[in-house]
């Protein structure tokens with residue numbers, strides 16, 4: 684049982700390092716931090732002349748959107764790496780939140796990869 688990354692044409696490579704499952708509390712905390720960050724931006728953009736009509740509501744809504752994003756993650760990789768199956772470049776994974784089937788991109792060739800548990 685290990686995690687692998689796979690390209691769209693089914694080339695795959697093993698992920699080095701062992702992810703752990705993340706707790707709901709952890710995800711809630713991350714969500715809250717993101718929400719506060721965007722709401723702070725919304726608050727700050729209120730003083731921007733004219734543009735605040737667009738910026739303030741936009742940041743407000745983006746905040747709500749990003750708040751719900753982390754709840755789909757099930758695992759976190761604190762420190763790990765993988766070799767891109769396409770270009771063989773080494774990619775680091777640091778505090779990487781994901782779940783089975785999450786998408787990620789290679790840092791050097793931008794290939795779309797899927798991380799899954801096999």
Ligand SMILES: [Zn+2]
Pocket residue numbers: 767768769770771772789790791792793794
């Ligand atoms: Zn690559």
